[in-house]
Amino acid sequence: MAVNQTNKIVWLVDTIRKAGKISFVDLNQKWKENELMSDGIDLSKRTLHKWIDVISDTFGITVSNEGRGEYRYYLENPEDLHNGSMERWLFSTNSVSNALIENRCLHNRIVLENVPSGLHHLENIMEAMKHNRRLRIVYHDYFGNTDSLLIVEPYILRLWHQRWYVVANTLNTRNVRRFCLDRILELSIMNEAFEMPDDFSAEEFFRDCYGVMSDEGWPNATRVRLKASAFQANYIRDLPLHESQNEIERNNDYSIFELYIRPTYDFYQEVLRMGTQVEVLEPNDMREGLIDMIKIMGEKYTR
Structure with missing residues (x-):
């Protein structure tokens, strides 16, 4: 080295x-x-x-x-x-x-965590961002299992859980979307320029988000209360789930944390990852959503 x-x-x-x-x-x-x-x-x-x-x-x-x-x-x-x-x-x-x-x-x-592919696109995306140039990409969508040719205007780069994402205005669908770099099959910088909106802020775009899911269609930010075992609370306290996190109750058995956050799918995944160590107290619709997901999970193991 x-x-x-x-x-x-x-x-x-x-x-x-x-x-x-x-x-x-x-x-x-x-x-x-x-x-x-x-x-x-x-x-x-x-x-x-x-x-x-x-x-x-x-x-x-x-x-x-x-x-x-x-x-x-x-x-x-x-x-x-x-x-x-x-x-x-x-x-x-x-x-x-x-x-x-x-x-x-x-x-x-020393064992290091592997970073997925897609890093080779970083330099070109940054170059396009620096000069406000559009990108031509071929993107593989896991949900539809399809490859799409898209023209995008790159706004933000974000690193999340060892994966790089680019948030871009998509000309094909006329909306702002996120794209994971390891699902970009082809990428090239175009000669066409674009204007970055004066009122667009990366910080504001992700302000109330847990991770990378900030697209339209997800619920607005709301107060979320999590009850965590005394054991799990140590981890949540040391590595907060969100910048708005506040510990409002603590005793020998459990702690209650309050967050102001958008309850997006990746936040649901994080709560489920902690298993029986946490319980969502509020909001009720998130609590009900988790109950439904847990029931489906249980059915898979009782067939």
């Missing part, structure tokens, strides 16, 4: 974050100790200040200096490393990359 500049600036942010505040002397010492990064060569102040500018541009993180005493470096806004932004994702991904590089002797003891 080669070490590139991104690996190095991520190392710098990580090192400063862990130290809280660190002098240039101590920073340089840690740099030289990491021979995979430094090859044992000193870190110059000129290079350091160049990387600080790159860190600001790439990750939106500001590295400052006390300007007195030991002239220690620190992160002005470390909390930005914990939000859901693209910069946070980039930092996390490269931070993991660094850890793997530094511990490559453990390659036969």
